[in-house]
Amino acid sequence: MSTPAVISQDVSSAVGAMPKGRSLWSHAWDRLKKDKYAILCGSIIFFYAMVALLSKLGVIASPWDKVVGASYAPPSGESFEMWLGADIFGRSVMYKVIHGTEIAFGVGFVVACISVPIGVFFGAIAGYFGGIIDELIVWFYSTLSSIPNLLLLLAIAAALGKGLHAIYISLIVTSWIGLARVIRGEFIKHKSRDYVIAADSLGATHFSKIFKHILPNVLHFVILNFSIQFMSAIKAEVILSFLGVGVQGEPSWGNMIDEAKLELARGVWWQLTGATVAMFFVVLAFNILGDALRDALDPKIK
């Protein structure tokens, strides 16, 4: 008859022969790493983020309103500042584009960082507790989402006055809804799953069940949503600034495109091109990265 020591040795050698368990995250990360385009886009976004950070710290492109050339000077290769020419006041368009990056990433980051937790919070308690709390929260976000997005943004901006803070608030108020819906659905699904019932029978509190047990299982939606919201915030800021209710006084991509309206009549295309191209690449990168993320996190595609 085997002694316990021998038995455990058999077991442990058997365990050693089994493949190590893989979590969704390590799987997803592996798949993501293999996708060349995803890596490329991630690097592009990282590059933009670094530019934004450096601009914010004042290391590059500062001050943005320094006069570097004649009014409407066309692009020339003579110095970095003149690569994209000058605007009506002789300021460097290149510097303005960089400053615009700082604003765009600032808006994207702040809005995504604040509205994601809000969305998760409301979705989680609505889905988990159900009942009157659920009804109230659903009524609230159904109301907000029945007002077409741009219209609501404009209304909030009109009410709060112009400027960056109004943009932050209006974007945050409109962005949390999509995530809340998804999280609520997921929580409703997971609430009655076995592992939650098991945790409950072990005496887990509501708090513990929500945050420790169910939430990790819906985190992939959160990550995907973060990147989508980041991009939407950037696009929305451009449109709002363009319509005149956005950033005042500082150059943002939207402001530059707004100024470009009049400049085009004089044949001045460099400000429009700079802002549009800058925006195009970052939005493209987010689109492709978002797709790759979704594919990597999808358990069905193996």
Next chain:
Amino acid sequence: MFVFLIRRIAASIPIILGIALVVFFLFNVVGGDPALQMAGKHATAQRIAEIRAEYGLDQPKHIQFVKYLGEIATFDFGRSYATRQKISEMILNGIGPTLSLAIPAFLLTTFLAIVISLLVAYFRGKWIDKTGVILCVIGMSIPSLGYILFGQYILAYQLNLFPISGYDYSLAGRFEFLLLPMIIWVMLSVGYDVRYYRTALLEETNQDYVRTARAKGLSEPRVFFKHVLKNTMVPIITNVILEIPLLILGSFLLETFFGIPGLGYITIDALNNSDFPVLKAMTTVISILYIGGTILTDLAYALVDPRIKLK
């Protein structure tokens, strides 16, 4: 079906109340004193008091809210501050141009998206597919402003192919002015639709029954157009129908740029003039139209998919 409609409309009432609440909260409570906003910086105290009296702003908030609900119910929002027109008239005038732009653009987008996605899904993996997808992603990433400005500058101004802006109310004359905005609308939306339909078509082709059909020896065109397409119609139609409510929004930017006096144009105009009564009315009415659109969507969706029963 009638019962369904009644139930849905009844279910929208709390939402509409909620919208009125949000709009009221934004413009009458949060948004500073509307009278001050409308009167501008150099107004006299008397002018401000006049505005207050006219718009009933001197009454307690809950009475104002009830009055506002009354305005919604009777579709009479008083007069615009900037133009002194009856707001309900402005809205009715604006619907025509907005829909003249939105509906043809929508039909064209849907048609093109279906055709392109069929092509792309049929030749999946080959260069047509790859090029198509890349073009779609690029198309989706160019900011709408870019399309509008470049389009106006190059096609209208330099090449003189289209009028730069403006509108003609006559039925025939209007299309000349709607052509360029329509083209831009289509280019903006086609990318998203094609990718969605392509994904749906490709998912169908991976189904077991397709494998069976091929094993039976059916030719590829037959398999694709006869079997896959029919089953994909449901997600395609769902997407098409879901986009209908958004038509009401028209395109604020396109209308503003091309001078098309639709609902979007009126709203942006009111925004620039701080014309609160118009903004409130626009937000509320457009939202209600949007809700109406979603109800129609649900109805049409149930008609299309026999598995869905209306309750």
